[in-house]
Amino acid sequence: MQRRRFLGAAGLGLTGSLAGCTSVTSLFQTSNSREPPLVENRPDAIYIPTHEEGMEMIGMGDAGDLKVGLMYSYAHRFWMVENDGGEWVSTEVPFESDDTVHLMAIVWEPETGVVVPSTDVTVEVTNSDGLVYQEVVYPMFSQQMGVHYGDNVALDGNDVYTVTVTVAGVPFERFGSFEGKFAEAATAEIQFDYREGKRNDIPYQLLEDRQGERGALPAMEMEMPTGVAPDSLPGxxxxxxxxxxxxxxxxxxxxxxxxxxxxxxxxxxxxxxxxxxxxxxxxxxxxxxxxxxxxxxxxxxxxxxxxxxxxxxxxxxxxxxxxxxxxxxxxxxxxxxxxxxxxxxxxxxxxxxx
Known part of the structure; x- marks a missing residue:
């Protein structure tokens, strides 16, 4: 799998709700691709993507003073940012044929709901046979989930998995009640029972009439914060x-x-x-x-x-x-x-x- 080069609880049964949707199985059962072609002539701006998809909530856990929420959706393409000859560009990271899910984590401080971005988050997935996956996952940005961490993961089929999420010390200054906190790495452990059929039931909707237009998909309604800017600021x-x-x-x-x-x-x-x-x-x-x-x-x-x-x-x-x-x-x-x-x-x- 192509790796990035620029950066070193109980299951809640939550699935995004999309009107007029279907599943990936029925959408792409006659195609070699699980994703529609990209929009031609994409604007150099925020735009409506080709499709909208839900997610399945795995669960939550405590990592020291922080909370970790874990969820997954279909494995899908995403983009990393690279410097190409002095110009910043986005480079597509396609999913591999054996990738099973796009695994995502949100990290936040539970008393305030403040999302913790831009630190190193290591995800380890194991089952009864041993290690399945271990990586420092990507800090990510999406229209539906805001700031989170994620990667495509190849699971070993239907099984019970243990996901260990290690959040590194926060690398920037903290103020007020955050001062002195989040300096050391902390770990949360979350178990989930993965079933391919349940993944295939995650809603998925093509946006053929809107894709490529200026605009954005609405944020998902979740039991976790997504990093929305506060209306009220100090000073x-x-x-x-x-x-x-x-x-x-x-x-x-x-x-x-x-x-x-x-x-x-x-x-x-x-x-x-x-x-x-x-x-x-x-x-x-x-x-x-x-x-x-x-x-x-x-x-x-x-x-x-x-x-x-x-x-x-x-x-x-x-x-x-x-x-x-x-x-x-x-x-x-x-x-x-x-x-x-x-x-x-x-x-x-x-x-x-x-």
Whole structure:
């Protein structure tokens, strides 16, 4: 199986509900492919994918102070982000013929519902015969599930499996009640009884009349958070700015809460169009203008806060809501993408927040 190169409970019986849907077995029983052809001339933006599919919930477990939710759907193509001669591009990772499921995990802090993105998550699958699968899985981004971790997995047929999910220490700064937490690796263990027939009953709907249009599938209704940006943020709002194609909105806050340090803190919260997901895995910088002079020009570092969730920020002396802020995307999000996101979030021009 092609591997990435850029990054080192009880079953709930939950399945996504799709109107007018069928199963993959009936859709592709006369085809050599389990997926429809990609949309031709895909826009360089968020778009409606070729199909919509549900999922099957496996269960939940505790990994230290964090919660892990595990689910699966059909094995399917996805895209990883690579640097090709100085240009960031998405590269398709097709599923292999023996891949059984697309296994997905969501990691979050249960008291606040804050999703933990962009860390290393190792998944080990075993059965009574021994090891079936072990990998550091991809941090991922999808229209239906937001921020999660996943990979295609070849199971050994109908069997009872134990899935061990190890969440590495969070690699960025934590604030407030998160300070000092999530620094060490923690593990959750979840068992499930896999049956191919149950997988084949997961709903699947082709979107022939809408595929390729600007838009996004709605987020699934789940018993887990998906990383939607909060409406309320700490501090005072400096303003909002939107990328030229409107796929990304950046909201800037001037925060004086002591948990962020002695100096005022510039907090930037990026979110996607349509579903309003927070966007981890980017490298951002900002310029702050005050009275015709540059008061700050530098990197915004990723952070995790109980109120703001994933954000990017930096201390800025004298920061007020009257300052002008320009945000630059120096490196696009490095998360692997599900279909409909794979052409988006590249080549974002500087965004003025007002």
């Amino acid at each position: 005072e709002t400096i303003g909002e700015g939107t990328s030229e194609n409107e796929d990304l909105t950046f909201r800037a806050q001037a925060v004086t809460d002591e948990r962020f340090g002695d100096a005022p803190y510039l907090l930037v919260s990026p979110r996607t169009r349509y579903n309003g997901y927070l966007v981890p895995g980017m490298s951002l910088s900002a310029t702050v203008e005050r009275d015709g002079e540059t008061a700050f020009d530098g990197e915004l570092r990723a952070g995790l806060d109980p109120e703001a969730g994933l954000h990017y920020g930096a201390p800025v002396e004298g920061l007020t809501v009257d300052d002008g802020v320009t945000v630059a995307v120096d490196v696009p999000t490095q998360l692997a993408r599900h279909e409909g996101y794979e052409t988006a979030f590249f080549d974002v021009d500087d965004v003025t927040v007002a």
